[in-house]
Amino acid sequence: xxxxxxxxxxxxxxxxxxxxxxxxxxxxxxxxxxxxxxxxxxxxxxxxxxxxxxxxxxxxxxxxxxxxxxxxxxxxxxxxxxxxxxxxxxxxxxxxxxxxxxxxxxxxxxxxxxxxxxxxxxxxxxxxxxxxxxxxxxxxxxxxxxxxxxxxxxxxxxxxxxxxxxxxxxxxxxxxxxxxxxxxxxxxxxxxxxxxxxxxxxxxxxxxxxxxxxxxxxxxxxxxxxxxxxxxxxxxxxxxxxxxxxxxxxxxxxxxxxxxxxxxxxxxxxxxxxxxxxxxxxxxxxxxxxxxxxxxxxxxxxxxxxxxxxxxxxxxxxxxxxxxxxxxxxxxxxxxxxxxxxxxxxxxxxxxxxxxxxxxxxxxxxxxxxxxxxxxxxxxxxxxxxxxxxxxxxxxxxxxxxxxxxxxxxxxxxxxxxxxxxxxxxxxxxxxxxxxxxxxxxxxxxxxxxxxxxxxxxxxxxxxxxxxxxxxxxxxxxxxxxxxxxxxxxxxxxxxxxxxxxxxxxxx
Numbered sequence: 001x002x003x004x005x006x007x008x009x010x011x012x013x014x015x016x017x018x019x020x021x022x023x024x025x026x027x028x029x030x031x032x033x034x035x036x037x038x039x040x041x042x043x044x045x046x047x048x049x050x051x052x053x054x055x056x057x058x059x060x061x062x063x064x065x066x067x068x069x070x071x072x073x074x075x076x077x078x079x080x081x082x083x084x085x086x087x088x089x090x091x092x093x094x095x096x097x098x099x100x101x102x103x104x105x106x107x108x109x110x111x112x113x114x115x116x117x118x119x120x121x122x123x124x125x126x127x128x129x130x131x132x133x134x135x136x137x138x139x140x141x142x143x144x145x146x147x148x149x150x151x152x153x154x155x156x157x158x159x160x161x162x163x164x165x166x167x168x169x170x171x172x173x174x175x176x177x178x179x180x181x182x183x184x185x186x187x188x189x190x191x192x193x194x195x196x197x198x199x200x201x202x203x204x205x206x207x208x209x210x211x212x213x214x215x216x217x218x219x220x221x222x223x224x225x226x227x228x229x230x231x232x233x234x235x236x237x238x239x240x241x242x243x244x245x246x247x248x249x250x251x252x253x254x255x256x257x258x259x260x261x262x263x264x265x266x267x268x269x270x271x272x273x274x275x276x277x278x279x280x281x282x283x284x285x286x287x288x289x290x291x292x293x294x295x296x297x298x299x300x301x302x303x304x305x306x307x308x309x310x311x312x313x314x315x316x317x318x319x320x321x322x323x324x325x326x327x328x329x330x331x332x333x334x335x336x337x338x339x340x341x342x343x344x345x346x347x348x349x350x351x352x353x354x355x356x357x358x359x360x361x362x363x364x365x366x367x368x369x370x371x372x373x374x375x376x377x378x379x380x381x382x383x384x385x386x387x388x389x390x391x392x393x394x395x396x397x398x399x400x401x402x403x404x405x406x407x408x409x410x411x412x413x414x415x416x417x418x419x420x421x422x423x424x425x426x427x428x429x430x431x432x433x434x435x436x437x438x439x440x441x442x443x444x445x446x447x448x449x450x451x452x453x454x455x456x457x458x459x460x461x462x463x464x465x466x467x468x469x470x471x472x473x474x475x476x477x478x479x480x481x482x483x484x485x486x487x488x489x490x491x492x493x494x495x496x497x498x499x500x501x502x503x504x505x506x507x508x
Contacts, residue, residue: 111192246285424505
């Protein structure tokens with residue numbers, strides 16, 4: 001039987017297009033061992049991938065034989081892999097899995113989103129095994145029991161069972177690839193019902209702790225597709241932004257629970273969780289392959305994006321950091337002028353400036369930025385976008401206007417004040433979690449302090465202007481977040497640092 005297109009993805013729920021493959025071989029899964037054990041049977045065999053054992057093995061092996069991913073010199077810690085139907089995403093997924101050939105892992109912690117049922121925790125399958133047409137994969141029940149805390153992470157069938165004839169595919173479709181490249185391994189299947197930052201943090205830290213305690217070798221796989229059903233060019237732009245955030249390790253900006261959702265990836269939470277779980281091991285990311293369904297079908301009207309990435313610990317020290325963002329004097333002057341025009345338009349006409357210049361290529365790059373307004377040397381307003389959500393020119397326009405009329409610490413700027421307002425622009429680098437506060441450099445780094453739902457940011461120029469030492473800087477950032485001054489020492493407080501290119505009218 002020829003291989004025909006299967007489901008592109010079930011990420012948005014509802015009905016997906018299916019083509020049934022041969023079903024011979026599924027009956028073999030129901031053996032004496034399976035009858036005695038609690039085995040999660042295949043839910044999408046014959047839809048997302050072939051149900052016949054030989055056909056499935058041949059398809060997976062064919063994908064693996066066709067890929068030539070870039071070399072990875074180091075210890076593989078985690079993969080990001082898509083979970084759509086194999087005819088759509090199998091060629092992308094093979095790039096990550098091909099790196100595992102010839103390697104051994106005692107267990108695979110497979111983290112996936114939920115598509116078919118809602119719940120508010122992370123669910124580790126409470127059964128004995130997951131089955132595919134290639135056989136059964138035993139659940140590492142000892143690891144799972146120690147990982148589950150009974151609150152955020154629970155042993156449960158939720159997210160793993162069938163619901164109205166539908167079963168979760170995001171774990172299942174990864175297994176045949178793992179079975180073909182690894183052979184024997186134990187599985188820790190986690191379905192995340194809650195992809196908030198706090199949930200990702202809790203699961204990521206728990207996984208990292210248990211991997212260290214359990215010993216042996218553990219691989220993490222984050223199951224995720226990227227954007228869904230956009231036009232080809234729009235999807236590529238959106239997906240590149242998501243992949244760039246992962247490459248820059250900026251999971252704070254990626255998080256759906258921080259600011260607003262700026263990226264579209266159904267398994268964004270599993271990706272962030274894998275990043276948190278591997279960062280303390282010195283992981284670095286590498287993009288192996290990107291494509292979307294339009295590349296295989298030719299239909300570019302509504303595509304689904306797929307990315308394959310690897311997180312690994314390099315054999316040698318990581319390469320030097322990316323060059324810091326820079327602007328010419330002409331670019332700085334133009335952005336300051338744009339900030340002034342935006343404020344004047346917002347104050348005098350009560351509307352957003354429509355004319356945004358794109359004279360320079362840098363103005364089209366997506367960057368986080370703040371605009372600070374001062375009057376007679378005193379702060380008059382300061383608002384910004386932390387995440388790189390818009391092109392730089394649009395960001396400066398938006399936050400300049402907001403600083404003038406929406407900073408609730410001050411009354412709105414009045415027309416009579418416009419001539420006295422001084423402007424300062426701070427263009428931000430990606431956010432990186434601070435693993436050692438002694439690495440923070442006063443005057444170079446800005447800080448974000450985050451604990452539960454409280455967060456606060458101070459720009460790098462603030463401690464210099466206030467003549468603070470590092471301890472005071474940390475304490476004042478806590479206070480900015482509405483936290484006690486010493487909260488930066490708490491285990492459940494996250495500190496993120498960033499650099500900023502700061503320039504003002506006094507220098508132009």
